[in-house]
Amino acid sequence: GFFFRPEVGDEVLLGFLDDDPRCPVVLGMLHSSALPPHLSPTSANPKKGYQSREGIQLLFDDEKKSVSLITPGGNSLVLSDDDQGITLKDQNGNKIVLGPDGIVIESSKALGLKSGTEGSLEGGTSLDMKAGTALTCEGSASTDIKSGGVIKVAGSAVQLG
Known part of the structure; x- marks a missing residue:
């Protein structure tokens, strides 16, 4: 109904x-x-949708094979077969894209990941961590750095101990 x-x-x-x-x-x-109407009529008629009194939109696009949910404040969720993915955007400039090349999370400010018990990051072939200014890895009880190959430590000054 x-x-x-x-x-x-x-x-x-x-x-x-x-x-x-x-x-x-x-x-x-x-x-x-x-x-x-909030959608301009065309002879092909690929777009269908609903817009509420306050401007919340639910749009179906048969050309792009997509469904979009959009708020007047700039938040959106787009499921698209043409783009082969899902895009979630918020009004603060944050974005999550699930696509054929993987998942991309973009934050306009801070990005936090927190787990109640355990957490892990794993890359199938490699994992890169990079910071524009400082990178800190800390374990309150212990920290292990292991490699099956060579470990390289480089910097303008290296301090151990």
């Missing part, structure tokens, strides 16, 4: 039960020059 009540001021098409004007039934909502 599908149920959306018209908003006050919407233009609607009415029918009447048993042709009785005391029993109106809303058959549908209409668009006009005063209340234009």
Whole structure:
């Protein structure tokens, strides 16, 4: 089923039960020059959608084979077969992309990962960590650095112990 009540001021098409004007039934909502649709009509008609009174949008695009959920504040979730993935964006400039090349998480400010018990980072062939200014690895009880090959330590000054 599908149920959306018209908003006050919407233009609607009415029918009447048993042709009785005391029993109106809303058959549908209409668009006009005063209340234009939020999607521009085209002959191909690939886009379908719903927009709430406050501007929240649910859009279906048959050309891009995508579904989008968009808030007026700039948050969005897009599921796209054309892009082969899912994109989640927020109004603060943060973004998560799940695509054919993997998962990319972008933060406009800080990014934190926290686990209640254990955590791990593992790369199938390699794992790179890089910081623009400082990189700290700390274990409150112990820290192990192991390699099956050569360990290289380089810097303008190296301090051990």
